[in-house]
Amino acid sequence: MIVTNATMFHGNPYHDLIYSALGGAFEAVKGTFDDAVGRARRKESKLMHVHWEENPLRKCSSVTEARLVTQRLCASLGEFKSHGGKLVWTLHNRLPHELEFTEELMELRATLGKHADRVLVHSTAALAALREQVDVDMSKYMLFPHPSYAGVYPRSQAHGQALRGRNELLFFGLLREYKGLDFLAEAISPIETISPDLQIHVRGDVLPNDPYSETVRAIGELPGIDLQIGRVPDEAIEWMFSSVRAVVMPYTRFLTSGVAMLALTYGTPIIAPDTPQMRELLPPENHPLLYESGDVESLRNALRLIVSLDEISLQKITTANALRAETYDPRRVSADLGRLYNTLTG
Numbered sequence: 001m002i003v004t005n006a007t008m009f010h011g012n013p014y015h016d017l018i019y020s021a022l023g024g025a026f027e028a029v030k031g032t033f034d035d036a037v038g039r040a041r042r043k044e045s046k047l048m049h050v051h052w053e054e055n056p057l058r059k060c061s062s063v064t065e066a067r068l069v070t071q072r073l074c075a076s077l078g079e080f081k082s083h084g085g086k087l088v089w090t091l092h093n094r095l096p097h098e099l100e101f102t103e104e105l106m107e108l109r110a111t112l113g114k115h116a117d118r119v120l121v122h123s124t125a126a127l128a129a130l131r132e133q134v135d136v137d138m139s140k141y142m143l144f145p146h147p148s149y150a151g152v153y154p155r156s157q158a159h160g161q162a163l164r165g166r167n168e169l170l171f172f173g174l175l176r177e178y179k180g181l182d183f184l185a186e187a188i189s190p191i192e193t194i195s196p197d198l199q200i201h202v203r204g205d206v207l208p209n210d211p212y213s214e215t216v217r218a219i220g221e222l223p224g225i226d227l228q229i230g231r232v233p234d235e236a237i238e239w240m241f242s243s244v245r246a247v248v249m250p251y252t253r254f255l256t257s258g259v260a261m262l263a264l265t266y267g268t269p270i271i272a273p274d275t276p277q278m279r280e281l282l283p284p285e286n287h288p289l290l291y292e293s294g295d296v297e298s299l300r301n302a303l304r305l306i307v308s309l310d311e312i313s314l315q316k317i318t319t320a321n322a323l324r325a326e327t328y329d330p331r332r333v334s335a336d337l338g339r340l341y342n343t344l345t346g
Contacts (some may be wrong), residue, residue: 001345002036003028004036006023007055012257014226017147026341032056033076042084047345048080049088053112054105055097066101074111081115088342089113090120090144094129094255098176110134117344120144122256125277129255142340146256149265150234153202153237164314167195169308170244170268171202173259175229177212180250180346187250190225194303200248202227203240241266244304245314246289250272250299267322271302285320 009016019028020157026047031039036048056073060066076268078152080087089112113119113136118329120142121127171181188194194195202220205215206229213229232240241247241262246269249259255277263270270286272278283292289306291298302343309317 001026002039002046003044003049003341004031004039004052005029006032006036006048007053008051013149013152017152017330018147018334020151022338022341025338028244032071033080034204037076038082039079040080040085044177046085047088047341048082048085049090050112051090051201052096053089053094053108054094054099055102055143056301057101057108058096063104070101070104070108073108077115077309078110084269087112088120088340088344090122091118091126091130092122094126094253102255106133107193112136113140116140117338118142121273122146123277123280125280126255128276144336145328145333146258146261147333148325149258149262149330150325151330152330153234153265155238155266164245164318165199166245167198167241167317168327169200169271169303169306170240170247171200171204171249172240172247172262173204174346175202175204175206175213175216176210177215178252178254180252182215182250183252183296183299184250185219185222187296187303188224189222192254193300194224195307196306197223198303200225201240201244203232205229209295215248229317237262238266243269244268246271246308248260248303252316253296261325261328264321264325264328267325269316269317269321271299271306281324283320283324285317289317 003026015028021084039045057066057070073255077087096104096105113134117140119136119140121130122145124143130136133227135171168231171293175181176192188198191198202225208218216229216237218223247259249270249272251257251273254287260270260272260281269289270282271289275293278290279287289302291302
């Protein structure tokens with residue numbers, strides 16, 4: 001059966017992960033809300049799965065345009081349901097990054113919550129966040145964890161057995177302001193506060209015309225920062241995550257992190273804010289590396305801890321993280337999605 005997939009499709013590894021175990025029983029087809037209405041009306045398919053619902057609003061240049069787009073989207077959802085449509089909605093962010101039209105997004109989310117047959121959240125923290133924003137029947141919620149990246153990127157080495165550089169850390173992913181690279185730069189200044197030979201490998205791309213890219217380039221000139229801007233080849237992922245002592249995620253706001261799931265896949269220790277979603281995601285062995293959000297001295301302490309750990313203590317974290325990743329195996333998570341689709345369409 002066709003699943004109208006709005007607005008995420010091939011090119012995003014998350015897509016391949018959640019459909020990896022469905023064996024062709026459900027075919028995800030990229031489409032809009034109106035595409036889903038047409039398929040439901042023609043009785044071709046009655047199933048739509050919505051991801052990153054804010055994307056249509058990103059194209060709007062004014063509040064007026066955003067309101068008109070929201071009205072159209074909400075009307076399409078109602079029409080889709082009137083034709084017997086079954087709607088699944090996955091919440092990915094508390095609030096989208098760099099989106100102006102928050103009021104319109106809340107209206108769209110309220111309508112999605114009203115019409116959805118199931119609302120999927122990656123954590124109980126995501127559930128709490130959405131309940132603060134819109135009123136959704138609790139019976140519609142389903143905990144659907146973000147899968148690990150097992151099978152997506154090369155993985156020849158056993159769980160965390162690679163030799164990890166004592167003073168080498170990784171900052172990975174799209175280099176956007178909310179990810180806090182400038183906060184990390186503050187925490188390691190002067191570099192001697194952590195370790196004189198500390199090296200943080202910053203790997204990832206910048207958004208076109210993003211003013212923050214100038215900040216990124218300036219940070220790249222600082223002692224202890226090894227900056228390479230650009231897409232990281234898939235074949236480099238394993239070595240990158242397996243050779244560093246930890247991945248640093250000084251994010252200011254997030255519900256789910258693909259970088260955290262990628263780090264877990266390779267057993268890499270994670271330094272991140274001490275938030276409910278990170279305590280839920282990570283095993284207890286990694287919890288000492290969580291720092292008080294927004295507290296630069298707390299982040300410094302986490303950095304000092306990771307470079308001071310002996311090999312036995314480090315191995316305990318890498319082993320625990322790799323084992324935790326197995327609970328998020330994409331085949332297991334994907335099978336849960338298939339069972340949900342079957343329930344809605346059977």
